[in-house]
Amino acid sequence: MPDRWLPVQTLRVLRLWTRREIASRYAGSGAGLLWALLHPLLNIALFYFVFAVVLKVRVPELALENGYFFYLLAGLLPWLGLSEGVVRAAQSLVANEQLLQKVVFPVAVLPLSAILASLVPQLLGMVVLTVLLAFQAALDWVHLLWLPLLLLGQLALSAGLGLLLAALSVVFRDLVQLVPVLMQFLFYATPILYPRSLVPEAYQHWFLANPVALLMDGYHAAFLGLPWPSASRVGLLLWSLGLAGFGLWSFRRLRLLLGDWL
């Protein structure tokens, strides 16, 4: 055990532990990554059928044929990455409590690697989405330059949320069961299945209270060139910094309680 964890040592553990997460999550079975992609694919097919075919939802700003399909993908892919990461991060400390008492460990690595490993299907999906859009000649490459920043923002949001929930779960075990329910709620409070422009004007400002909605604004803008109001950009920046900071702060305080309960 090092006297104290230097950033470079922590990063090395994070890198190896993330690799382990990926290996155990996606390569445990024969079909490997295919299974990991099956879940989002089924989700997309289902949502597309219900909302585009049955309910005939359209995205008013998109002239594109199949516009809703691309809108759905642009939002659902990062959502699946984010929500799986947050749910797994929230469980990570409680699930590894025994390990953490036996091995001296930079504890924050556990929730963070859960979040990083969840990005794998999302990134693969985004590559496919980009290719599809390029085939439709509907891609504005300049907008894609936002992607790295958006991914960074997504990481900050999910890390903040994941660290906070992981630390709180140490004290309140029931939270682990509650997090998926909360994420479900957040999913419908975020413009992923429906275009934001279809929401009545009176409710629009509420989206500023939902950082994931602001993140989706960004992804929709980056892939589809939809408008991205500056209030949304600033809001996303502030939320990312604030949530990451608060998550880190609360994690550092609460994780000390790990192992204090029988």
Add this chain to the structure above:
Amino acid sequence: MTRIVLESVSKGYLTGSRPGDRLRALFGRVRPESVWWALRDVSLTVGEGETFGIIGENGAGKSTLLKLIAGTLRPSSGSVRVDGRVAALLELGAGFHPEQSGWDNIRLMAALAGVPGAQMARYVAEVAAFSELPPEVLDRPVKTYSSGMFMRLAFSAATNVDPDILIIDEALSVGDMHFQKKSLDRILSFRDQGRTVLFCSHNLYQVRSLCNRVAWLAQGRLRQLGDTEEVVTAFETYEREKNADLREAVPGLPFRNARPAQGAPVRLVQVALEDHDGRVVSHLVTFQPCRVVVEVEASPGAPPCHVGVAIVRNDRENIFGTATHFPPDAEPLAVRGRRRVVLDFPSLALLSGEYLLSVYVLDDSGLQVFDMAELICPFTVTGAGRECGMVYLEHRWCL
């Protein structure tokens, strides 16, 4: 130079599961009844180059103490100071992942041990060599290993770091004999290099062989701290006596039967352990002559009887038992009034330890017990030679 300093360290676990209790605990308000103290007020110092043993019963707080020193737990009060790089082997294979290859697991253990990136390749090679697992095995996922192979890899990965302090919890009995020897040698070499080794085990033989000082924990408190032999012997005596519910018996006095069996035709009155001069004794030396004197009393018209005597160690282990009806031509004893029965040991071959007597009065068949007194007349035997065990067996070395 001191490596580890514990100053009145206590560790309490919170037992409340109600969210309200937990919320209060979050803000430092804990109801005293909802705390279970695993460790109370333990102070000790371990110096450089010491091999320090920790013994005690299950639940005495040994593991908690090691976790506090390793740094995976914080003390509730008091202070823990540790100087130097620590390698903690609290559970063999903790942190291993079954789906990953041996190599990947070694790399992760190295990263957790803080091995710098530049030394990583050398470290991995050393661990692989020490484990004696061939490269094609290390390519496979760890879940395909036999438990012996797994333990070899785990021990190698955990102890190949270069710590100032090595903490080991019950990890020596790993792998096959060959590998056990290797791991013991590794601990010995740590010791001989002047590193500090902290060692917790139920195997008192290993504690005796490895440690120079020992702490005995009992119910979370430090019961005794000192030289290995002294503390381990005290612990062994305690363990044995705990298992034997001793009758109230005063060493050095004959046992008088205060509650003879009601209605029994022949009753036990008194038992004494005497030396050959007829003095009642509570201390003997191996091979010293001695005798057990039993006094029985019969009601008028009582049938003949037999008497049995057993020597019992203080953990109730029966060392030797004999009775008057065991010889082939034995006749039952006719008792009118009182009668003394003497069992003579011309040379008592017991080795060092604490012992007791159990005496029985039986009917003429030797099956029905008329009266008895178990675990009486406690006495101590001190061995003269270096032989170990309970009794001295006749033997010679053919060299």
